[in-house]
Amino acid sequence: MTISPEFIGRVMSWVWIEETEAGPAGFVFLAHPRDPAENLHRTAEVRDVMGELADALWLVPLTSKSSGNDVADIGPRVEIDTPYRALLRLADGMPSIPLAIGPDWADRVSAERLPVLVFLSALPIPPDSDSERVDLVMRTPIVQRHMRVGCTRLVTPAGAVQLGAPGDTGPSVPSAAHFRATGQHIRPDDVVIIGGVPHIVSNAENRAAGRVRLHFTDGNFYTLEASQRLKVTRPPRVGTHA
Structure with a gap:
């Protein structure tokens, strides 16, 4: 097993902002979902590839x-x-890791130019973990022994609007399309809002009776009825993303 777009598409992420001794910082936690049916050999493979991912991030x-x-x-x-969406860049030629964020995180990181601390667990964790579960996982000694960390910051790609530049009246991002759509019109990389929480779509699977099952990069999924519409944010096609 090696780093692939499919593997990166399964990497889950959580983001938040927290006060540190050095001041406020954005946080990102990355982990691969744990499948109860996976054997120890599969878990070891996932751990090895997450280690390669950590190396690609210089963690x-x-x-x-x-x-x-x-x-x-x-x-x-x-x-x-x-x-609602950020990208965590790897080495040139490798696909970026999509991060489901929110306006508050985006505004503070961009406007205040906050450092972003990236934590990566080589050990897989339950796919339904919420923020409280993640906090407990990060404090677990066995996870900490397999955790890598690094400090990053915003990058401005060529041709993109710079975020939080001196003299700006506020943060800005490249234009994105905002609309409501049924599952038939939702595609990978779209950000959908469910229960007020943003999710990045990794795949849209047609089901019986016109239903569509949306699979998300955080390992979860949601099934829409044929006529059901969701709020969608479609990222602009700017820059070069693998």
């Missing part, structure tokens, strides 16, 4: 001082293309 092993200015600088890798 280093977690230590007791991994906060604020004590974290290794991995260079500018975060690109916000809508208020």
Whole structure:
């Protein structure tokens, strides 16, 4: 098993903003979903590929001082293309990791130019983990022994609008399309809002009676009835994304 678009599409992410000793910072936690049916060999494969992903991000092993200015600088890798979606860049030629974010995270990271701390767990975790579960997972000694971390920041791709530039009246992002649509018109990379929570679509699967099952990059899915519409944000096609 190697890093592939399919593997990256299954990587789950959680984002938040937190005060550190060095001041406020954006946080990103990355992990692969754990399948109860997977055997130990499969889990070991996932752990190895997540290790390769950590290497591609230049992440280093977690230590007791991994906060604020004590974290290794991995260079500018975060690109916000809508208020609900960001990309975490890997090496050239490799697909970026999509991150489901929200307007508050996007606004603060861009307007205040906050550093972004990236934590990656090589061990898979339950796919239905909420923020409280993630907080517990990150504090678990066995997970911490397999965790890598680095500090990144925003990158402005050529031709894109710079976020939070000096003199700006507020953060701005490249234009995105906002609309309501049935499942038949939703496609991968669209961001849909369900229960007030943004999710990035990884696949749209047609089902019986006109239903569509949306699979998300966080490992969850949602089935729409034929006439059901969701609020959709479609990222602009700017820059170069694998």
